[in-house]
Each structure stands twice: as C-alpha cells, then as structure tokens.
Amino acid sequence: MKKEKLRLSDMSKAEKVPLVHLENADLMPLPAPLDDPAKDHNWTPLSAQVQEKYECFLDDTCAVSVPQPKSRAEEEELVRKFLSGLEKLFSRENNWTFLQPLLLTIEHCAKCQTCSEACHIFEASGRNELYRPTYRSEIVRRLYFKYVKRGGLVSAWQHGDVKLNWPLVARLIELSYRCNLCRRCAQTCPIGADNGLVAHELRKLFSQEMGIAAKELHDHGSMLQLKVGSSTGMNKEAVKDNIAFIDEDISEKTGVEVKTPWDVEGADILLIHNAGEILAWPENPGAFALVLNAAGISWTMSSELAGYDSINYGLWYDDAQFARVALQHAEAARKLRVRKIVLGECGHAHKALSVVADRLLTGDFNIPRESSMTLLRDIVLGGRLKLDPSRNDFPVTLHDPCNLVRLMGVVEPQREVVRKLCPKFREMEPHGVDNYCCGGGSGFAIMSGNNFPDWRFHVSGRKKLEQVFNAFQDCLEPSIPKYLCAPCSNCKGQFRDMLAYYDLWNRHRILYGGLVELIVNAMTEVKPGFIEWEWR
C-alpha cells in the first residue's frame, strides 16, 4: 500500500490516530548480518490502556505520556497555556538564555532541507517526513509569525499557516522528544539556523510553562537530584558506601590499593562522575581512582548535594532546573576550595558545566572546569604510568559523544590515549566533530517508558549501529573480542541496551566500555585482565 505523504497540516488533525507508522522494511537498511528486516525485532505496540489514558497519537511510540484532557475546556486551557509559553520563548525577560539563536533560526530558515541530509533520525527512519528536522521547526515558525508576531493574512501568505488546536500541541510535545539535540543538522545549515535548538526550546516551553516533561528527566531526574543529590536516588551516605565497596573491589581485582578521597579541602581537582557509573559500571570510577592515585594527582570527590553526580538533565528541557543543578556543582567545588572541577566520562555533563553554564557561573561560582579526557591524556602521554599497549591487543573503536566533540571541541585527547594504548584501534566513519549520535542523546538513553526503546534502537540508534558494524567489519567473528570505547555514561547506556537488543555480544562479541578502563587494562602494575570479557 502506498503511504500518503505527511503534510504540515496533518499535525492539527482532530482524529487521535498516529500520523505515521513505521515498518522494519521502511527503515534504512543495516549492514549484514542485520540486513534482513524480516529478522529484525517487531515493534511492541502501545497498549490499549496507554492509548486510552495518554495522548499518544504522533507515531508508534510515546515518550512523554501526557494525560488526556478530560474536557474540551481543559484542552482549550492547555492550548492557551501553550500560546502563553510561546510568547515567553520570544521575550527577553523570560528567555534571555536562548532568545538570539532562537529568533535567528525561526526568522531565517531558507527551507533548503540541507539539514535533513545530516540528521541520523531522518535518514534511519527511511526519510520519514515526520522526523525531518524542519518539520517540527516549520510548525513553530508558522505559529510564531501568526501568534507572536500577529502577522495576519499577509504573514500567512509569506510564512504559511497552521491550525492551532490541542491535537497539534499534544503532537508537538511528543515531537520535541524525537530529536537527540545532537545539532548535526545545525552544523550543515548554510544560514546557521539550528533546528536542534527549536526542539530544545519547545521542550523548555512545555516544562517551564505547562509543567510537562519526560518524567525520567524531571521527576526522576533533576528533581530527584536536587532533592537527594543524585538522579540515581543515592544520598551522600549511599554514594560513600558504594564507592568504598568499589575501592575494595578494584583493589582486590587489580592488586593495587585504591582509596577514593572524600571532601578534601584545597585539593587540586574535584572529580565529578555521572553517578550512574557508580551503580551501573563501577569499574569506571574505580579505574579513575586507581589512575589518579597512581599518577600522584591531588584530587577529591564531594559528598555535597549533587557534588557527586555530574548529570544535569535540565540541559535538555528546562533552563531553571539546568541553572540550579549547575550552581550546586559549582557550590560543591567552591566549598572545597579546589583549583578546578574535572568532569568524568559523561558527555552532557561536560557541555552543561563547561560550556552552557559558563555565563551563569559568575563571581565565586566561576571555578575552572576541565575534561577528564585532557587529564587522562596528560597522564598517559606524560609517562606518569607504566603502560603496556600489548595488553589491549584487541580491536577497539571510539565513539564520539556529541556533547564532547561537536558541542565542546574535545576531539583529540581521547584519541591520543587510544592511539597510544590500543594497537588495533580503528576509527568510525565519520568521526570527530562529524560524528553521529549514539541515539541516546538528549535523555533518550534513560527513557524507557512504553515502547520507546523500540523507537530508540530501530530509529535514533540505527545510524550508530551501522557505524559500529562497519568499524568492526573485518573482525565480526565471535572468536575475536571487540571493544567499543564510549567515554560517556549516557552513550554507554544506549550501547548497553542497543547491543543487547540485537544480541551483539553473543553473536559478535562486541563489548562496550569507557576510556579509563583501557588505561588501567594496560597498566603493568595491575594484574592483567582488568577488562573482563563478559556482558554487563
């Protein structure tokens, strides 16, 4: 059956039925042996209960689960709130943080569609119109000229029109969570417009005005972090207990005594991990402690609120929450009077605290922030450790977290480490600032409600999956263990789930892990075999 082409006006369709439906055969083909759509996973359909209870009529999935309004009056009230938020997005007092780039993008897109070719989601979906970077932006652009600029008929003729109703708003809420915010599209725009930013600003509107956000980012994310100190739910006692356990475990495993220093005033470095590492991949913070101690670095961790969890989910959906968490991080460093903050292996934490929060951290809060990639590079290349690259004699490829490379410009340090320590290193293509997102960016890696993972693996992660396969094309046999180095906690989460979804550990022995683990694995004073070739 021939599928009808999606139009912009379809977003306002009153019928609460999904606008698009994807079949495996529609998607961008994957390399062999994943090239048969018939053998790919079937998508789990949304349950009838979910469809009855929530506004899930954009596509095959539902990321935000907005409860259905109970009456027409409630729908109208939500539309009114949306309009009020839209006006605020374009006002100085309410949105000074991003007003300039937003306005430039909204007022000057030439609609040449150059950005579409750069978008991994659009490509992976089989070029489905709904996922085109400009589809979402064009709706917002038309609403802006109609309702914010109050352009009237001439404006409609010049910029196009769109009917505003609750179905459109409900669909926009979901559509703002179909973009990884990787900004690869913006990189190619001849004008410099940024469709990723439009998705970001829409999420802000829904959160800051309507109180609507993905619960993994808000309730279980930034709010939990501000309440107990970490989105993992760990309070300071729990995190200290866990780290003590990790120290013990790593000491035993490596034969090197490891002790993590806590709350050391005047230390050179405050190291902040993504706390998810502590629970999901304890070998990563353990390896950091071992390396920093062995290199003679003066460092500490902090047990202050949020001082032991570098995540800042506000980056993806809410400026107020973003600023609050960034200030907590700076406050932890200020109290300890450290010289600098070093961010562990977490891409979004890097960009949040080093780049985006830079202008918010004024006065005493302006404490220098540095990447752990740089620190690890200095340690490895500076000869501060005895290293034997032959211990890493297995194929290694490097995933570039978007937040580290395209959005922060930290590209080479991690490569210098891998080149020095991994004789069988191979790049993905493209890489560096031209990389593709893992598919878990902008919070997707921690969003697993309904059947969202199906969309995350089939669509947003598909391009990266292709890249990983291509990088290991010469050694796919399961007899050869392969290491996918992803120096980012959220990316690792996406890889863990996606590799498991396609059973790539069992079928091809592709393991994922961080950068610091490769360093410890090569340290001669450590018992061989720090990297354990088993699925985790």
Add this chain to the structure above:
Amino acid sequence: MTTTVFLYAAIYTATLVFLLACVVRTVRYARLPLHLRWELYPVPHEETVRAKHGGSYFEATDWWEKPIPFNLLGELKSMLPEMLFQKGLWEFNRTMWFLSFPFHFGLYLLIGSTALLMARALLSLLTPQLAAGGIGLILHYVYAAGWLAGAALTVAGALGLLIRRLTDKELRTYTVPGDIFNLLFFVVTLGCLLTGYLLQPQGAPKALALAKSILTFDTNLRIPAPLATGLVLGALLVAYIPLTHMSHFIAKYFTYHSVRWDDRPSKRGSVLERRVAEYLTYRPRWAAPHVGADGARTWADIALANPARGDKK
C-alpha cells in the same frame, strides 16, 4: 518628466528603506541579550593545530591560565569561501548549490557592477577629465559585463530554484506562496531590466547618463518605458528584501559570529559577566510551579532556589 520624478523618488525611497530596514534588523539582533554559550565545532578561529580537527581550547590542560589565541586567518579562510562561493552548500547539498550559487553570485555581480557604475558617475561629476579617459572606458566594460552576467546568472538561478521548489516533493511541503512570489519577483524584475537595457531605442540614455542623472536629480532625462518599469520594480525589490527572511545576509553574521563561533569564556569581572548580571535581575513569568517565577522573583532568585527541598528562594 513626471515619470522620471516618480522613478527617482522610487529609487531614492527604496534605497532609504533598504538601508533603514537593514539597520533596524541589525540593531534588533545586536541588542538581543547575550545568550548562554551554544557554539558548534569546528570553530575556525581556534588555534590552527586544533581548528584542523575541530578542536577547542578545552583540549588544553588548565586552559584558563593560558592566552586563547584568536586565529583571524583561520576565520577568514572559513568565511570567505562561504560568503563568496557558498562552500557549505557545496559540501552538504550539491544539487541545491548548482541553483543557489548562480543566483547569489549573480546578485553579487549586480551589486558590484551597480556600485562601480555609481562610482564612475560620481567620478565623472567630480573630475570629468579623469572619468572620460581610459579608466572610464575600462570601468564601462567591467560594469556592463558584470551587470549582464549577473542578471543572467540571477535569473537562471531564480528560475532553477523556482522549478525545483515546485517539482521537488521534499521542498514543496515547505514552500509557501511567498517563496514563489519572491523568486518570481527576481525573475520578472531582472527580466524587465535586461530587456529594457538590451532593447533601448536609438538615442536613449546610457547607463552612465542615467546614473549621473539619478545622482544629480536631473529630471530632464527621458527614460524608455520598459527600462523605467524595470527600474521601478528593481527599487521595489530592493526595499522588499530586508523586510523578509531574504535578509539572511544580516542574520548569517549573527548566526556565525554570535552563536556558532562564539566561544568566549566568561571571566570574573569581565564584560560578559556584567551583562549576565543584568539579566539575572530580570523577572520571568513562566507558569509551571517548579520554576517558581511569580513575576517578583528574579532570575537569580529562581536559579538559587531548590524546589525539590521546598524552598522557593
């Protein structure tokens, strides 16, 4: 004479509208608040060794203790091919480049040639002897060739873009009547000007005479109707451009220099910090309860509050 007055009035008004609208738009964008950092790498003014791979000063240890060099040459090397030849479009959307480049480059030639013509007219008014010599003749051939080539390229590019917009399914979804009108406006205007210029009757004023009379408001000049129509349309087009999204030649300066490439770090006591200090006194009105913006609290109050622990301030 009435026609000529009307024509001159249209040209003067259009020039004024163009300049004013450009200034208003530029000032409007320039006066927007300094936003949070949102740069996109590669940033070409980074140190050469880093700019090559898209790296930033964040790759250096203790970067804040070192001077951050501004690689002007790198920035120029990135800017000029983009401005003149649309390098980005060549790299990322080749099919579109084959239409967009002639259109834009044609416009550059038209603008350059017109500027040259007006310069020669001015020169001949100020120092007639100099302008009448060899230099004048050379200038004449340069601007005539530039103008003809520019008009031909722009019309070809605009027609190509128009056809593509109407026939390409992917572009059609996003094409509005205004887009079609804009492209047609270029085609018709330049078509009229070309026709009027090439089919001038014997004894009609040449371009230089026309330029001089515009500069001196000499209303005795008799301008043939086809050319006069083209000139009026041209004036309207010039006034119209900065009122539309086609003013992206202004926007592009800001999207590149103020957003994509703005990697200036905030330092204690810096101008950036002072500007942000002002914004932190703003009183937003976002309505979601967790934000706690009631119109009385400042941005700083809100940022320092912790709604998860019950404190609003």
